[in-house]
Amino acid sequence: MKQNRSDILTDLVLAVFRLNGAMINWGDDFSASAGLSSARWQMLGAIALAERPLSAPQIAERMGVTRQGAQKQLNLLAEAGLIELIANPGHKRSPLHALTVEGRRVYQSIDARWRGHAEQVAARFGREDLATARELLAALTALHAAAPGERDAE
Numbered sequence: 001m002k003q004n005r006s007d008i009l010t011d012l013v014l015a016v017f018r019l020n021g022a023m024i025n026w027g028d029d030f031s032a033s034a035g036l037s038s039a040r041w042q043m044l045g046a047i048a049l050a051e052r053p054l055s056a057p058q059i060a061e062r063m064g065v066t067r068q069g070a071q072k073q074l075n076l077l078a079e080a081g082l083i084e085l086i087a088n089p090g091h092k093r094s095p096l097h098a099l100t101v102e103g104r105r106v107y108q109s110i111d112a113r114w115r116g117h118a119e120q121v122a123a124r125f126g127r128e129d130l131a132t133a134r135e136l137l138a139a140l141t142a143l144h145a146a147a148p149g150e151r152d153a154e
Helices: 005-032 038-050 056-063 067-079 101-122 127-145
Strands: 083-086 096-099
Touching: 005 038, 005 101, 005 127, 038 056, 038 067, 038 083, 038 096, 038 101, 056 067, 067 083, 067 096, 096 101
Parallel strands: none
Antiparallel strands: 083 096
């Protein structure tokens, strides 16, 4: 029986859920040698890729997690000396987070390993397939990240 688009979308979303769990478990193993978990690697990456200090809400938004979830990991990274808090001139109670020298070293080390892994995995797929998957996931994210009242308006 031929599936309709909503059934295919449902299958896709279920596959994304499975992928999310698999990536978290894989990432925990991959980042353990650097003394990180997937969650802490994700927070370091958000700061490193921004190339500027970010607040916890900014990091949470970029990574698709709650502010509280981001804050918990940021606190652990600060305790480990991998990030430092900087006064935020725009918001007294929401400091900015920046990588320390050690945090940058740890991130660069794990990022170099990730890039090697990404090259191997990417070689299994066509460039256009990867670009299409990225665009589709970005569109689905945008649709579901909208405010609750906006989601069903279309």
